Amino acid sequence: MSVAGLRTAARETVSGLPREFWWLWLSTLVNRLGAFVATFMALYLTLDRGYSASYAGLVAALHGLGGVISSLGAGVMTDRLGRRPTMLIAQLSTAVSVAVLGVMVHPFAIAGVAFLVGMASNASRPAVQAMMADIVPPKDRVRAFSLNYWAINLGFAVSSAAAGFIAEYSYLAGFIGEALMTLVCAVLVFVKVPESRPAQAPVKTVDGKRAKDEVRLTTVLRDGRFMGVVGLSFLVSLIFQQGYVGLPVAMGADGLSSSDFGTAIAVNGVLIVALQIPVTRFIQHRDPRRLLIISSLLAGYGFGLTAFAGSVAVYALTVCVWTLAEIVNAPTQTGLVVQLSPAQGRGRYQGVYTMSWSVAALVAPLMSGFVIDHYGAAWLWGACAVIGTVAALGYWLLMRNLPREETPGEENVPEPAPVPAQARPDQAEPDPAAAVAAAVVVERAV
Template identity: 80%
Template structure:
C-alpha cells in the first residue's frame, strides 16, 4: 500500500471518535506499557526466589482465579457505582497490590497478594468496555474496540521486550514501575474522563432493573458467552499449549519466542487496515470466519516441523484473533441494555477468565495422555463448533432487532456525555 494511501487509511480509521475515547485509549496504552509483572512472574518466582515450577503454576492459577471473581464484581460495580469510580478503585487497588507484591517473601503472602493483583487488575475491564460503549456512537463501536485492542497489543509488545531488561537489573523495579504506571492511568481517568453511565428515571428503574439473574436468564446473550468461552479456550493455547508442545518437540525457548512474536507484530502492523475491512461487514460472517481461522490455525500446528511452519500457524490464528476481538465485543454491546452494560460486560469477561484457568489444565492433560497432535486436532474441532454456533445464533438476530437495540442503547446516553458532546471536527483530535 502506498504511503499516502496508508496515511489516508489511518486518518479515516482514527477520525470522528470523541475526545473522551482517546483519553480512555491513552489510559489503556499506558496500562499495557507497564504490564511487566505478568511477563516475568514465573521467572521471578523460580529464578529469583528459588521456588518450584509447581508453586509458580499455583501462583499463576490464583492470579487467574482473582480475575474470575472480579469479572462479575467489577461488572456489578460498573452499573451500581458508575464507570469512573470503578476504574479509579480498580486502578488504585492494582497499583497498591502490585507494589506490595514486590516486597512479599513468604510463599503464602506471595500467593495471597497475587490473588489480589489478579482481582484488582481484572475489575477494570467491564468498566472500560461499558464506558467505551457509552461514549462512542453505535456505528463507530467496532472501530473503537479495534483501536483499543490495538493499543493493548502495542503496549504488551513493548512491555514484553522491556521486561527482560528490567528483570536483569531488578525484579523489584519491575513491580514498582508497573505500580507507578497504573497510578498514572488512575490520574488520567480522574482528570480527563467524566462519568458516562446512562441516567434513568425512577419509573425506568422500577420497571426494568437489571441484575445478575437478568443476565443469566438472557439465553441469547449467554449463548454468546458460551461461544466466547470456546474461542478463548482455543486462543489461550498460544501461551499454554504451544510452548509446551514446542519444548517436547525439541525446540528452544527462543524458538518459541520467535514464533509467538509474529502474533504481536501482525496485530500492531495490520490491526488498523483490518479495522477498515471489518467495520461495515456482516458480523455473523466475521465471527464464523474468525472461529475457523482460530481452530484450523492451531490445527495447522500439528504439521509443524520447523519454526517457520509454527510461525505460519501463528499467522493464521492471529488473523482470526484480529477479526474476533472487536467484532465479538461489539456484539456484546448490541445485546446489552444501556443500564446493564457493566453486568453484561462482566459476564463476557468471565468467559475469558475461566478459559484462562481451564486452558492450562486441558492442554497439559491432552498432551500428557494423548500427545500434542490431539490437542491441535481438538482446537480445530472446538473452532468448528464455535463457527457453527455463531452462524446459528446470528442467523436468528434480524437486522431490525439489532438496529433497535443499538438505538435503545444509544438513547440511554448519560447527561454528562451529552453535555460533553462536540462538533465532529473538534472531536477528531487525539490527545497525543
C-alpha cells in the same frame, strides 16, 4: 498504496471518535506499557525466589481465579457506582497490590497477594468496555474496540521487551514500575475521563410501590442468547490460550528452545500491531455473524495446522493463521456483546463476558497438560480444530435471527444521557456494608 493513500486511510481510521474515547485509549496504552507481573511472574518465582514450577503454576492459577471473581463484581459496580469510580478503584487497588506483591517473601503471602492482584487488575475491563459503548456511536464501535485492542497489544509488545531488561537489573523495579504506570492511568481517568453511565430507567409503580426496571445479574444469566455468546466466547478463548500454554510445550517436545518459541510467538504481536487497523477498515461494516464464524474456523484450524509443524518457520506460519482470527474476532465479538446489552446493564453484561476469558485462562493449562501427557500434542491441535468448528456452528445457530445493529436512522436515536449521581433523587442510598464488600471484589489485555 501510495503515501497519500496511507495518510487518508490512517485519518479515516482515527477520525470521528469522541475526545473522551482517546483519553480512555491513552490510559489503556499506558496501562499495558507498564505490564510486568503477568509476563514475568513465573520467571520471578522460579529464578529470583527459587520456588518450584508447581508453586509458580499455583500462583498463576490463583491470579486467574481472582480475575474470574472480580469480573462479576466489577460488572455490578460499573452499573451501580459508575464507570469512572470503578476504574479508579480498580487502578488504585492494582497499583497498591502490585507494589506489595514485589516485597512479599513468604510463599503464602505471595499467593494471597497474587490473588488480590488478579482481582484488581481484571476489574477495570467491564468498566472500560462499558464506557466505550456509552460514548462511541454504534456505527463506530467496532473501529473503537479495534483501536483499543491495538493499544493493548502495542503496549504489551513494548512492555514485554522493556520488562526483560528491567528483570535483569531488578524484579522489584518491575513491580514498582507497573504500580507507578497504573497510578498514571488512574490520574488520567480522574482528570480527563467524565462519567458516562446512562440515566436510570424510569421509575414504575407496582402495587402502589415505586420500583425500578433494573437490570440485575440474574437478568444477564437468564438471557439465553447472550449466555450462548458467552459460552462460545469461552470456546474461542480456550483455543487462543493454547498459544501460551500448549504451544511452548509442544515446541519443547520437538526439541526447540525457549528462544525459538519467543520467535514464533512474537509473530502474533507484530501482526496485530501491523494489521489490526487495516483489517478493521475492511471488516467494520461487514456482517458480524459471518466474521465470527470465519474467525472461529480460522482459530480452530490455525491451531490444528500446528500438528504438522516441526520447525520454527512452520510454527510461525501457523501463528499467522490464528493471529488473523484473533484480529477479526476480538473487536467483532466485543461489539456483539454491546449490541446484546441494554444500556443500563452494560457493566454486568461486560462483566459476565469478561469472565468467559478468565475461566478459559484457568481451564486451558489443565486441558493442554492433560491432553499432551495422555495422548500427545497432535490430539490437542485436533481438539482445537473441533472446538473451532463447534464455535462456528454455534454462532451460526445463535445469530440466525439477530437484527443488524446499524439500521437506517438508528444512529439518530439517542441513548439515555449520562447524568451525575447526585442528580438522581430516585437512586437509593448505597449500603456501606455492600460498598465495602464491593471494594474488596474490585480490580491485560491480549
